[in-house]
Amino acid sequence: MDGWRSHDTVLQRCVHKLDIGQSNDRQTVDISLLWLWLLLTCRAAILKAVQLFVVFFFFIFVYHRIRELCQQFPHGITDQVIQNDMPHLEPQQRAAAINKLLSLGQLDLLRNSSGLLYRMKDAQSASKMKGSDNQEKLVYQIIEDAGNKGIWSRDIRFKSNLPLTEINKILKNLESKKLIKAVKSVAASKKKVYMLYNLQPDRSVTGGAWYSDQDFESEFVEVLNQQCFKFLQTKADMSRDSKQSPMVQRNSSFATSHEVWKYICELGISKVDLSMDDIETILNTLIYDGKVEMTVIAAKEGTVGSVDGQMKLYRGVNPVIQPTGLVKTPCGLCPVFDDCHEGGEISPSNCIYMTEWLDF
Amino acid sequence: MTAQEVRLCGLLLREHFGEVVEKVGTHLLRSGAQNLRTIIHETGLPLDLVKKSLCVLVQHGACNFRSGRKGPGCPTEYQASGDRILRILRYPRYIYTAKTLYGDTGELIIEELLQRGHMTMSSTVKTVADRLTQNMEGQGRSMDYSEVTSAFSKLVETQFLQRCPPMGGARNTKDSGSPPTPSTPATPGTPASTALLTPESFPDCYKVPHITLIGRGKRRHSSDDGEDQKSAKKAKMDPETHGDEGIYWQVNFERFHLHFRDQAVISAVANKLDQTCSEIVRTMLRMSEVTTSPSATCTKPLSANEIFRSLPASYNILRPILDQYLTLLVDDPMEFVGKAGESGGGMFVVNLHRALANLARATLESAVQERFGSRSARIFRLLLRKRHLEQKQVEDFAMIPAKEAKDMLYTLLSQNLVQLQEIPKTPDYAPSRTFYLYTVNQLPTARMLLQNCYKTVANLIERRLFETKESKRLLEKSQRIEAILASLQVSGAEPEQLTEVEEMITAPEKQQLESLRLHINKLDSAENQVDETMFLLEAYVSSTATSTA
Numbered sequence: 001m002d003g004w005r006s007h008d009t010v011l012q013r014c015v016h017k018l019d020i021g022q023s024n025d026r027q028t029v030d031i032s033l034l035w036l037w038l039l040l041t042c043r044a045a046i047l048k049a050v051q052l053f054v055v056f057f058f059f060i061f062v063y064h065r066i067r068e069l070c071q072q073f074p075h076g077i078t079d080q081v082i083q084n085d086m087p088h089l090e091p092q093q094r095a096a097a098i099n100k101l102l103s104l105g106q107l108d109l110l111r112n113s114s115g116l117l118y119r120m121k122d123a124q125s126a127s128k129m130k131g132s133d134n135q136e137k138l139v140y141q142i143i144e145d146a147g148n149k150g151i152w153s154r155d156i157r158f159k160s161n162l163p164l165t166e167i168n169k170i171l172k173n174l175e176s177k178k179l180i181k182a183v184k185s186v187a188a189s190k191k192k193v194y195m196l197y198n199l200q201p202d203r204s205v206t207g208g209a210w211y212s213d214q215d216f217e218s219e220f221v222e223v224l225n226q227q228c229f230k231f232l233q234t235k236a237d238m239s240r241d242s243k244q245s246p247m248v249q250r251n252s253s254f255a256t257s258h259e260v261w262k263y264i265c266e267l268g269i270s271k272v273d274l275s276m277d278d279i280e281t282i283l284n285t286l287i288y289d290g291k292v293e294m295t296v297i298a299a300k301e302g303t304v305g306s307v308d309g310q311m312k313l314y315r316g317v318n319p320v321i322q323p324t325g326l327v328k329t330p331c332g333l334c335p336v337f338d339d340c341h342e343g344g345e346i347s348p349s350n351c352i353y354m355t356e357w358l359d360f
Numbered sequence: 361m362t363a364q365e366v367r368l369c370g371l372l373l374r375e376h377f378g379e380v381v382e383k384v385g386t387h388l389l390r391s392g393a394q395n396l397r398t399i400i401h402e403t404g405l406p407l408d409l410v411k412k413s414l415c416v417l418v419q420h421g422a423c424n425f426r427s428g429r430k431g432p433g434c435p436t437e438y439q440a441s442g443d444r445i446l447r448i449l450r451y452p453r454y455i456y457t458a459k460t461l462y463g464d465t466g467e468l469i470i471e472e473l474l475q476r477g478h479m480t481m482s483s484t485v486k487t488v489a490d491r492l493t494q495n496m497e498g499q500g501r502s503m504d505y506s507e508v509t510s511a512f513s514k515l516v517e518t519q520f521l522q523r524c525p526p527m528g529g530a531r532n533t534k535d536s537g538s539p540p541t542p543s544t545p546a547t548p549g550t551p552a553s554t555a556l557l558t559p560e561s562f563p564d565c566y567k568v569p570h571i572t573l574i575g576r577g578k579r580r581h582s583s584d585d586g587e588d589q590k591s592a593k594k595a596k597m598d599p600e601t602h603g604d605e606g607i608y609w610q611v612n613f614e615r616f617h618l619h620f621r622d623q624a625v626i627s628a629v630a631n632k633l634d635q636t637c638s639e640i641v642r643t644m645l646r647m648s649e650v651t652t653s654p655s656a657t658c659t660k661p662l663s664a665n666e667i668f669r670s671l672p673a674s675y676n677i678l679r680p681i682l683d684q685y686l687t688l689l690v691d692d693p694m695e696f697v698g699k700a701g702e703s704g705g706g707m708f709v710v711n712l713h714r715a716l717a718n719l720a721r722a723t724l725e726s727a728v729q730e731r732f733g734s735r736s737a738r739i740f741r742l743l744l745r746k747r748h749l750e751q752k753q754v755e756d757f758a759m760i761p762a763k764e765a766k767d768m769l770y771t772l773l774s775q776n777l778v779q780l781q782e783i784p785k786t787p788d789y790a791p792s793r794t795f796y797l798y799t800v801n802q803l804p805t806a807r808m809l810l811q812n813c814y815k816t817v818a819n820l821i822e823r824r825l826f827e828t829k830e831s832k833r834l835l836e837k838s839q840r841i842e843a844i845l846a847s848l849q850v851s852g853a854e855p856e857q858l859t860e861v862e863e864m865i866t867a868p869e870k871q872q873l874e875s876l877r878l879h880i881n882k883l884d885s886a887e888n889q890v891d892e893t894m895f896l897l898e899a900y901v902s903s904t905a906t907s908t909a
Contacts, residue, residue, distance in 0.1 A: 218764070245680075285757075288738045288742040290741055321719065322631075324723045325891070326727060327731060328886065329820065329889070332727065332890075333731050342822055347822075348819040351823070354819075354823055
């Protein structure tokens with residue numbers, strides 16, 4: 001912050017020098033007789049007026065041009081860009097224009113590896129920040145930079161070097177102005193992250209469709225899991241009953257993730273809007289359940305449900321083996337299997353699980 | 361041999377050969393190769409009992425002997441082979457397989473050979489024919505020796521039976537129970553009589569000797585006339601040689617195991633894809649049965665044309681359909697069938713080892729699923745698929761709430777089904793700067809599950825012994841009554857008398873006997889089921905051992 005301010009004053013000093021130089025330049029303007037007369041009569045006053053006029057219009061022009069450039073390059077522009085765009089402009093004039101914009105609070109000055117960067121400030125935020133002090137501006141800036149991922153108050157403290165109490169005060173203040181909001185993160189329920197008021201929190205913060213109020217909705221996931229499987233299963237069954245050639249049978253048992261997504265949407269079991277990615281996550285759990293297989297095929301660009309020219313196909317499959325023999329015995333499921341010894345407290349002879357199983 | 365295996369071996373020996381053999385057998389398993397004197401000294405059994413039990417073990421191939429390690433002249437050492445003893449558990453399955461493949465005759469041949477360890481062909485044929493004849497009593501027919509001989513030859517042809525390795529006369533002295541002669545002449549294959557005999561080392565391994573055996577099976581107690589005839593024949597035949605003296609036969613367990621493995625692959629294909637696919641795989645396996653070596657990772661390549669020609673005509677599969685099925689099989693992620701080339705309409709192989717690995721994986725998954733629930737199985741499969749994952753990633757991929765996922769993951773970890781790998785960013789292993797990656801190692805996990813299987817079977821056997829011991833009195837009583845009933849029936853007693861004897865077993869006792877019978881059956885079938893799991897895991901473990909070696 002201090003750095004910027006010192007920079008400001010330097011630029012302002014430059015502008016002073018520039019003003020004087022300009023007035024000398026403009027004396028060669030072609031003027032009519034009347035103007036000459038007027039000039040002669042009240043020379044000093046008119047000269048001043050013309051000077052002001054020219055300077056004013058010049059600023060308007062440069063200002064607009066820089067704004068256009070900023071819009072063109074939303075990430076910011078360097079000095080070089082302005083210079084290339086307006087080669088007739090002298091460095092001092094450029095500096096003056098930028099200085100004015102900075103002092104009006106419409107431009108941000110950023111520093112990166114290649115030098116200084118200028119970026120347009122949000123008109124809204126510029127107006128919102130009216131009446132705030134520099135500390136508040138700084139905190140706001142940090143929160144703004146964190147984007148929709150949000151930032152934790154302790155990280156704000158590290159970045160701003162302000163005491164925690166001060167930061168808490170500022171955060172409260174900004175919150176009451178509805179400039180920022182606090183969002184509870186799903187990763188750690190006690191951790192609050194701050195972000196700009198108008199932002200939609202990132203999935204990593206809210207947990208996406210699977211969370212409501214920081215709680216993972218496992219029932220919802222299970223229901224979706226079952227429904228997806230049911231859909232793929234019926235599809236596989238239908239293709240098996242179709243009595244077509246084996247290749248056709250296999251191919252018709254596949255469903256794209258888009259088809260599954262549409263099916264789930266039309267079922268209307270979900271109150272929240274699920275994206276294709278959400279459905280694919282669910283389908284992946286089915287793969288890990290060993291009930292579904294996935295293949296990726298190349299698809300024509302623009303086909304429904306294709307991503308980057310690829311399409312994910314899913315199909316329900318049968319298990320390879322029946323439950324293995326070991327788990328059909330009580331020992332295969334026994335929680336005290338390792339403690340079981342003949343002649344011990346737990347032994348095959350007095351095993352209650354075995355007795356129950358035998359009498360079943 | 362792990363403790364679990366030794367325990368199971370002991371139980372199996374006790375069941376089949378009695379307590380003394382169990383004692384000698386487990387002692388040998390625990391302490392490795394030993395000579396007769398040490399065995400007697402350490403087990404504290406009398407000399408003749410130890411000798412007899414050693415004979416029993418040698419007869420069944422469960423024990424082999426070799427001249428002492430310290431050079432010629434030192435006493436013969438005995439070593440038990442645990443693997444062979446564990447085969448006892450699989451006897452029912454061998455017999456059942458022989459029955460399905462070769463009918464009653466095959467069943468009885470295998471049964472006799474399993475029960476007696478090894479026999480000559482002529483005596484096997486005679487015993488089996490006699491037994492079959494006895495079973496046919498009602499129909500008044502008898503079994504011809506030549507029929508049994510041909511069944512026997514078929515079994516040898518398909519390598520289910522093999523010759524015992526020549527022993528240089530040492531075996532004969534063993535069999536008669538005389539003290540072992542020190543320093544048996546070293547013949548090839550003597551140190552491992554139970555090991556698979558490769559045809560290279562024994563050219564005659566699968567050669568059927570020509571035996572001269574004409575006649576029919578006889579009934580033992582059919583009539584006095586038969587008895588006379590039998591003894592007369594016996595007297596006449598005994599000095600007669602059948603031309604196969606000294607050639608003993610044993611069951612080729614490895615061949616049976618290959619058959620079981622093929623069956624497992626076929627049924628897996630049938631489950632996963634469909635019946636027709638499994639028939640194609642069956643055809644492929646049958647075609648390569650002889651050409652593929654037992655430890656090969658995959659079968660010899662077969663062209664689609666060959667497969668098409670070898671398919672049984674009854675399936676009625678057209679050539680283009682066959683091509684489609686083969687493509688399906690190759691595309692399947694389980695990779696049972698692989699493509700080896702394009703010539704001859706495409707060359708195809710059955711990936712035996714990969715199929716075993718996949719089946720073993722499915723077994724592990726099913727064990728986890730049944731024991732810890734389907735969500736834990738989801739985590740387990742996820743780890744198998746993605747190799748290394750952090751806890752957070754597991755939660756996200758499996759879509760399980762953090763708390764539950766943590767619980768399941770830690771349970772699996774404590775049961776050694778999942779392993780934890782630490783990767784520190786700094787050398788101090790500070791927890792905050794360390795990655796904790798969860799992973800599943802299939803081979804060690806399969807080994808562990810195999811040990812669990814051994815323990816489970818041992819538990820089941822113990823329970824069965826316990827159950828029979830509990831109702832020993834009742835069993836004896838019912839046996840006695842049955843004997844009385846049988847003798848009464850023979851002597852033609854009055855029906856009232858019979859019912860009177862029958863009523864000696866009261867209703868509750870009858871009920872108890874019935875439930876005991878149910879329990880024993882259940883335990884028996886459970887043993888066989890666990891044995892199937894054991895077989896798959898053993899095959900997988902040994903296949904990875906050969907492929908990495």
